[in-house]
Amino acid sequence: MFEKVLIANRGETALRIHRACKEMGIQTVAIHSTADEDAMHVRLADEAVCIGPPAPKDSYLNKAAILTAANITGADAIHPGIGFLSENADFAEMVEEHGHVFIGPTAEHIRLMGDKIAAKVAAKDFGLPCVPGSDGGVNTDEEALEIAKETGFPLIIKAASGGGGRGMKVAYSMEEVPEALAICRAEAKAAFGDDAVYIERYLGNPRHIEIQIIADGQGGCVHLGERDCSVQRRHQKVIEEAPSPALDPELRAKIGKTVTDAITKMGYRGAGTIEFLYENGEFFFIEMNTRLQVEHPISEMIYGIDLVREQIRVAAGAPLSVTQEDIKLNGHAIECRITAENPVTFMPTPGKIGDYHAPGGLGVRVDSHLYSGYKVPPYYDSLVSKLIVHGATRNECLMRLRRALGEYVIGGIDTTIPLHQKLIGEQDFINGDYTIHWLEKLMGLKK
CATH class of the missing domain: 3.40.50.20 (Rossmann fold)
Structure with missing residues (x-):
């Protein structure tokens, strides 16, 4: 070690x-x-x-x-x-x-999955279900229009080297395709230094479901079920929960096995997340993140496995400490991403922390670097805390989360705590009835 x-x-x-x-x-x-x-x-x-x-x-x-x-x-x-x-x-x-x-996967696998076009081809080869669309990069209007005829509308054009919601453009008709292609390629070039783009069918109202895996590169691979990351604003996750309200145990086991079979074929080592869009009972691969995810704690809470510890162990050459049979689902967990932003305008609010009190009690975890007197700098991501709550049932988890948010004090700056309090009180969220468009519609950002 x-x-x-x-x-x-x-x-x-x-x-x-x-x-x-x-x-x-x-x-x-x-x-x-x-x-x-x-x-x-x-x-x-x-x-x-x-x-x-x-x-x-x-x-x-x-x-x-x-x-x-x-x-x-x-x-x-x-x-x-x-x-x-x-x-x-x-x-x-x-x-x-x-x-x-390097405590992570090999450079080969990072490079493969970092190229969204190559990743989609590899995903198909490894047996993962993919969204219909182009098999590779699209360079001309003629190519794009031909693929659009086969894919149908709406379709989405994405940057091959994209991430964080940048380099994406939706087209709803043949007339919109050339302009969308040009805009997407320009955005991709500016943001990533690479104007390669590809086309996929745009799913109308899907959920964002991701499967957490950890593998040792020696044939050992397990999944820690799914996380539902559908509460998003401009492709940025706001609230995540596990397991998803939309999946039953049979579907969870089926997609989990599909993913672990693919990861084992790949010979992957380390933690990773396979992300899907899920609609009408079907999963469609969108990308693989070859790293730890911000929302990994909710998987840890319901399965009792320290993912960072496993990352370190397998990087040191040790086999996984668990098998799939050892992994048992226990309850429900929800994570709120609390940022140093105005909860209405989302303008960043760096500054000095005044009073600070983190919530506690059974089933409450706070992953944060804040303390009273700390100065939140303006140079980095605005995430300042992750409030993670676990309960025996989803309803117990929601009640505990409501209590924990009410206890949380971060003085001196604006944060998105009030936004989270509002969202978890919405009836759609309480019912687990939301998709990737739900938050933006609620905020009036999308019709």
């Missing part, structure tokens, strides 16, 4: 990884920008190295600075966390070339 792990991340993610390492007897190295010198994970780590100024490109995306920090501290391995370099195949290769272990 590793003696020392460098955590190449910040915020609640870095703190989450630090905690898992300490419970395994592993020393930690925190890296940080000058804006994060007072961050909680920096305070708690065994060692800390400042790697640059606030801008991510000069710090958390600075591969050379991170590798230098790993070298000077003698770290055995690097955990990339979530975001930043976690799905950067070049970084994974560099880590290994410099004599450290």
Whole structure:
């Protein structure tokens, strides 16, 4: 097992990884920008190295600075966390070339699944159900129009290197296709430096269902059921829950086996998530995230498995500590992503935290790096806390979540706590009757 792990991340993610390492007897190295010198994970780590100024490109995306920090501290391995370099195949290769272990999948698998076109082809080969559409990239209006005839409308044009909801455009008729193609390619080029796009049928009112897996690259692979991530705003997840109100045990077992069979064929190592759109009893593969997910705690809560611990173990060459037969569903869990944003306008609200009180009690977990006096910097993602609640039933979970949100105090800045209080009180949410368009319709952003 590793003696020392460098955590190449910040915020609640870095703190989450630090905690898992300490419970395994592993020393930690925190890296940080000058804006994060007072961050909680920096305070708690065994060692800390400042790697640059606030801008991510000069710090958390600075591969050379991170590798230098790993070298000077003698770290055995690097955990990339979530975001930043976690799905950067070049970084994974560099880590290994410099004599450290990358706690994640191989660069080959990161690269394969990072290209949405290649990922879809691979998914078909591995037996995953896919949305009808183009088999590869689409470059001309003529190609796009021909595929549109076969796919039908509405259709969606997506950036091959996309993510975070950028580089997407929906077309509802043949007349709209050329303009949508041009806009999508321009957005993709600006956001990702790659104007390759592909076309899929646009599902009208689906749910966003993802399957959590962990594999050891030695033939061992298990799934931790599904998460329903359909409560979204502009393709960004707001609330997640597990299991999904839309799936029954038979369907859960069926899609879980389909996914684990595919991952085993791939020879994958590490944690990963297969994301699907789900409509009218059918699953359609959209992408694979080759990393830990922000919403991983709800899977941990209902299955009792520490995913970060398993990530570290399999990266060190150990087999999985569990089999599929060991994994038993226990209750229900919901996660609220609390951000430093105005709950109405969603404008970022960086600033100094005043009073701070996290909720507690049975079944309540708070993953956050906040503390009274901490200054939320303006340079990074606005996520400041994840409130995760577990209950024996979905109704118990909802009641506990309502109580926990009412207890949560984050003073000094605006947060989205009031938004979450409103959403979980909506009858559609209480009934579990929502899709990926529900939140935007509720907010008047979509007809």
